Amino acid sequence: MSYKKRLGLLVLVDSLIVLLSIYFSYWLLIPTTQMVPTAILVSSIALFFSHHLFAHVFKLYKKVWSYASIQELSAIFVAVTLSVATLAVIQLVGFQTIYMRTLLVTWMLHILLIGASRFSWRVYRDQKLKPKLDQKRTLIIGAGNGGTLVARQLVNSEKSELYPVAFIDDDPSKQFLEIMNIPVLGRSDKIQQVVQEKEIEHIIIAIPSLSKEDLNEVFTACAETEVRTQIMPSVEDIMSGKVSVSEMRDVQVEDLLGREPVELETDKIGDKLTGETVLVTGAGGSIGSEVCRQIVKFKPKKLVLLGHGENSIYDIEMELKPKHLDILIETEIADVQDRKRMFSVMDKHRPRVIYHAAAHKHVPLMERNPHEAIKNNVMGTKNVAEAADEAGVYAFVMVSTDKAVNPTSVMGATKRIAEMIVQDMNMVSKTKFVAVRFGNVLGSRGSVIPLFKKQIEAGGPVTVTDPEMTRYFMTIPEASRLVLQAGAIADGGETFVLDMGEPVKIVDLAKNLIRLSGFKPEEIDIKYSGIRPGEKLFEELLGEDEVHKEQIYPMIYRGKTPPVNVHVIYQLIDEFQYMTPEELRGRVLDIAWFRVKSLMNLSAVK
Numbered sequence: 001m002s003y004k005k006r007l008g009l010l011v012l013v014d015s016l017i018v019l020l021s022i023y024f025s026y027w028l029l030i031p032t033t034q035m036v037p038t039a040i041l042v043s044s045i046a047l048f049f050s051h052h053l054f055a056h057v058f059k060l061y062k063k064v065w066s067y068a069s070i071q072e073l074s075a076i077f078v079a080v081t082l083s084v085a086t087l088a089v090i091q092l093v094g095f096q097t098i099y100m101r102t103l104l105v106t107w108m109l110h111i112l113l114i115g116a117s118r119f120s121w122r123v124y125r126d127q128k129l130k131p132k133l134d135q136k137r138t139l140i141i142g143a144g145n146g147g148t149l150v151a152r153q154l155v156n157s158e159k160s161e162l163y164p165v166a167f168i169d170d171d172p173s174k175q176f177l178e179i180m181n182i183p184v185l186g187r188s189d190k191i192q193q194v195v196q197e198k199e200i201e202h203i204i205i206a207i208p209s210l211s212k213e214d215l216n217e218v219f220t221a222c223a224e225t226e227v228r229t230q231i232m233p234s235v236e237d238i239m240s241g242k243v244s245v246s247e248m249r250d251v252q253v254e255d256l257l258g259r260e261p262v263e264l265e266t267d268k269i270g271d272k273l274t275g276e277t278v279l280v281t282g283a284g285g286s287i288g289s290e291v292c293r294q295i296v297k298f299k300p301k302k303l304v305l306l307g308h309g310e311n312s313i314y315d316i317e318m319e320l321k322p323k324h325l326d327i328l329i330e331t332e333i334a335d336v337q338d339r340k341r342m343f344s345v346m347d348k349h350r351p352r353v354i355y356h357a358a359a360h361k362h363v364p365l366m367e368r369n370p371h372e373a374i375k376n377n378v379m380g381t382k383n384v385a386e387a388a389d390e391a392g393v394y395a396f397v398m399v400s401t402d403k404a405v406n407p408t409s410v411m412g413a414t415k416r417i418a419e420m421i422v423q424d425m426n427m428v429s430k431t432k433f434v435a436v437r438f439g440n441v442l443g444s445r446g447s448v449i450p451l452f453k454k455q456i457e458a459g460g461p462v463t464v465t466d467p468e469m470t471r472y473f474m475t476i477p478e479a480s481r482l483v484l485q486a487g488a489i490a491d492g493g494e495t496f497v498l499d500m501g502e503p504v505k506i507v508d509l510a511k512n513l514i515r516l517s518g519f520k521p522e523e524i525d526i527k528y529s530g531i532r533p534g535e536k537l538f539e540e541l542l543g544e545d546e547v548h549k550e551q552i553y554p555m556i557y558r559g560k561t562p563p564v565n566v567h568v569i570y571q572l573i574d575e576f577q578y579m580t581p582e583e584l585r586g587r588v589l590d591i592a593w594f595r596v597k598s599l600m601n602l603s604a605v606k
Contacts (some may be wrong), residue, residue, distance in 0.1 A: 010061050011052070013117050018048050021109035025102045039095055046090045047106070050083040060118075073115065080110045135163040139200040139227075141191070141218060142207035143169035143184050150206045150232050151180055166198050188218055195225040203229040205251070219251050223515040251516060268488040270298045272353060272395065279304040279351035281336055281384055282358030284312025287399055287441065290480040291355050292316055302328040304349050307358065308335045336380030339387075346391035353487055354388050356381065357399045359415065366411035367533040370584045374576045377414035378569070382421050389429040397487045398422045398435045400495070402472060405437075406593070409534025410585050413592035417569055420591075423493055424566045432492035437559075439472030439498070441479050452510055456517045461525035462510045469531070470503040470538045485556065495559035503538060564594070 022044045055061060058079045084107045088098050138154065140147045151164045167184040168191055169175075174184045185194045194200065203222050210218065215231075222229040231251050278295055282288035283305035289312070295303055303320070307313040313331050321329050330349070334341045336358045359377050360366055366373040381398060388396045400419055403412030419435045426433035442449050455462045474482075478498065486496040511521045531537070568591055576584055589595075 007061050017113045018051050021106045025105040047087045050086040054079040054082045076114050136201035137165045138162040138202040139166050140164050141168045141205045143167040143174050143179055146208045147206040162202055191221045192225050203227050206232040269484050272488050273298040273300050275301050276352040277302040278353050280355045281306045283307045284309050284316055287479055288357035289316045290476045291483050294480045296324045304330050306332040336384050337375050339383045342383045342387040346387040352394045354393055354396045356384050363409045363411045363534045364532045370410045370581050373410050373414045378417050381418040385425045389431050393431045395432045395487045400435045400437045402437050402439050408536050413588040416592040420564050426493040432490045434486055434490040435495045436483050436486045437497045438479050439474050442475050452513045461527040463527050463529045464507050465529055465531050467507050469506045472503050497557045
């Protein structure tokens, strides 16, 4: 219905109600009132105009009555009361009396009939929105603001495939009450019972304030019902307009880490990056590309994407350029092992900050190819670091790994040696050199998550090396944020570590992924393949001699690294190509573990 037709209909209905209410009041009270016909006529005309005036003032003709609520009812009450009060003043002035009983009955009839005419639209609409046969019976976990928001959206949407039939909430004050005619049927320990009794086909977790640890528990309870479980979008995304309330998402493995995500202190980062030239090595990789996505939020003058793989560099360039036309984004296809090229690139762009994310990181592959690990992780880091020093870079942030702590693998040992190079460079350079250690990054290339997903899609089995194997986990955005934060708070020489909560058993991660994929753990086999060369059952974030127990920033620790002379590292670089893989493996592990005496000989010459 068009606005003009709708307005005309409401005015007509209200006019009939005004006249009916005052004449009915006169007829009802005629035995006891001395109201004269002239007074009735004047009163009806006065009430007619005063009602339409206050209806316009309080926008009774502009409200969407199919969504009427207490606010709309309040507007009707105020508009009717003021129009009847105006009539009382007119009667007092014109007839020197107020027909109080007649006005009281008129006021009650007026509110009753106006309210009924408006809320009948709401009743009619609610009847139309009763669940259809093809809608899924939905249980909402959480009867607070988030749950109510979701329920209202689902009920009011004619296109929704879901229809809420029950709430679950742990708040004792809400038990056995109804919200929007939807009952609260118990606490979270009743999820399975409610699902069975109400024939639930879909579950939505709608508690934005729920901690990651509690979310893990709730999801585990929901997963046992074998009913698809989703989670409402974050309040920030809803308010910013990124998504609507009805756009539920599947629970992700990141939601089940058991801790809150790490946030950024944007002011400090902006001071270092805004209006500056920033260079990222390994910019096409999982971490490097996300670092670039985070960097552009701070509006640098120029972002240089450096990487060896042309396809990955092309992909991140094509992703960022159209969205950030105000930032100069340049690419450099270059290998960090090429020393001359690194110096040339640094001299060309003169970056203020470098994020060094280029590295070989796959443990078993590097066990079989230790020479390549040396060339990329050690020599590559040395080349980029020395080129940064030569170019007068302000800060150099190297991406490292928790596998560099007490390493048992070539990959971990080479990353530990790279940390030593960075630490030594900080002692001789004006550039601030720091390292950032990560745990396992969920979803990054070569991580267990993509592998598990492929295995689950194929029907299993999911391969886990050992039932007791544990790892620290973080998300790709968290890893990237830590890199940026480290560059912002660095004094030089530090090793920064993210507090990643408690380590997670790999087998538990596999079971969660199986549940998230819609299967029961019993339906997908888990096969134990045995620990691979170079792997440890558990990882450490800091060695015993590196620990600073206090956090220097929320969720971030600073490790202290013992002083080291890099003479043996440079000797390794000169001689490694003549060693067998086994000799080289033993050598890098000796250096990483400080088992070479000359490591602590500070009088040695580079």
